[in-house]
Amino acid sequence: MSTALPHRKHDQRRGAIAVIAAIFIPVLIGLLAFAIDCGYRLRNRADLQRAADAAALAAVRDLIPDSDGNQDFAAVQDTAQQYADENIGDVEGFVVLGADIETGRYDPETIYSEVTLLNDGIHDTVRVTLRRDSAANGKVPLFFAGIFGLVESEVSATATAVLQKASLIEPGVGILPVTIPEDEWLSADPGDMWNVYGDGKVTGG
Numbered sequence: 001m002s003t004a005l006p007h008r009k010h011d012q013r014r015g016a017i018a019v020i021a022a023i024f025i026p027v028l029i030g031l032l033a034f035a036i037d038c039g040y041r042l043r044n045r046a047d048l049q050r051a052a053d054a055a056a057l058a059a060v061r062d063l064i065p066d067s068d069g070n071q072d073f074a075a076v077q078d079t080a081q082q083y084a085d086e087n088i089g090d091v092e093g094f095v096v097l098g099a100d101i102e103t104g105r106y107d108p109e110t111i112y113s114e115v116t117l118l119n120d121g122i123h124d125t126v127r128v129t130l131r132r133d134s135a136a137n138g139k140v141p142l143f144f145a146g147i148f149g150l151v152e153s154e155v156s157a158t159a160t161a162v163l164q165k166a167s168l169i170e171p172g173v174g175i176l177p178v179t180i181p182e183d184e185w186l187s188a189d190p191g192d193m194w195n196v197y198g199d200g201k202v203t204g205g
Contacts, residue, residue: 033144041153044140048130048157051087055080055096056161060126063103063163071123077101080128088130095136100129106162115160124163131156 059080065071080101088094104117106125117125132140132155139152180194180202195203 037142037144037150037153040143041140041155044132045155045157047089047091048132048155049159051084051089051094052128052130052157052159054087055083055130056126056128056159058083059101059128060124060161060163063123063126065122069122073103073123076103076126080126084128084130091132091137094130096128096130097136100131100136102127102129106160111162124165125160127158127160129156129158 059076062075062079063071077098081096084096085094102117103123104119104125104127105121105123107116107118110116115125115127117127132138134154140155141152142150
């Protein structure tokens with residue numbers, strides 16, 4: 001009788017471990033699945049953000065008015081689409097919706113928050129939104145979240161670029177005038193450095 005008790009305790013311990021494992025293994029698998037899918041979703045959002053940044057920065061340059069003061073908004077749309085497509089990564093035929101390429105004049109009161117675009121005056125701002133959802137490009141597929149009934153996820157990113165205006169130089173500001181003889185300028189090689197000293201002396205080469 002005394003020799004059977006340790007054996008019974010060993011069986012009980014093994015049974016308790018099996019019960020704990022049966023409870024926690026599915027939880028661990030669920031956490032692992034969540035981490036993988038969450039990481040994949042974040043990577044796709046980072047790809048969208050990078051492409052949106054590139055598209056907005058490239059497209060805003062097309063807002064510079066021509067000599068007649070006209071702005072080519074069609075060029076803005078084309079450039080945003082081109083740069084988004086070139087920077088999006090592994091998504092073939094990426095589509096940027098026309099409504100997701102916005103132009104306007106930014107409201108200085110909102111430049112450090114949710115930028116408000118005004119439609120009057122010369123447009124100086126481009127806002128580009130890239131999306132992977134039911135409206136365009138398809139949702140991001142998930143690997144393991146299907147266990148919980150989630151097979152895909154919507155992802156989007158937005159970037160805003162503003163044309164910086166030159167700062168006004170007030171009258172009386174001490175600006176050092178610099179003049180270089182034309183023959184010296186024309187004889188200089190590309191990349192030559194010019195030094196301007198406090199006494200007005202200029203040296204090149």
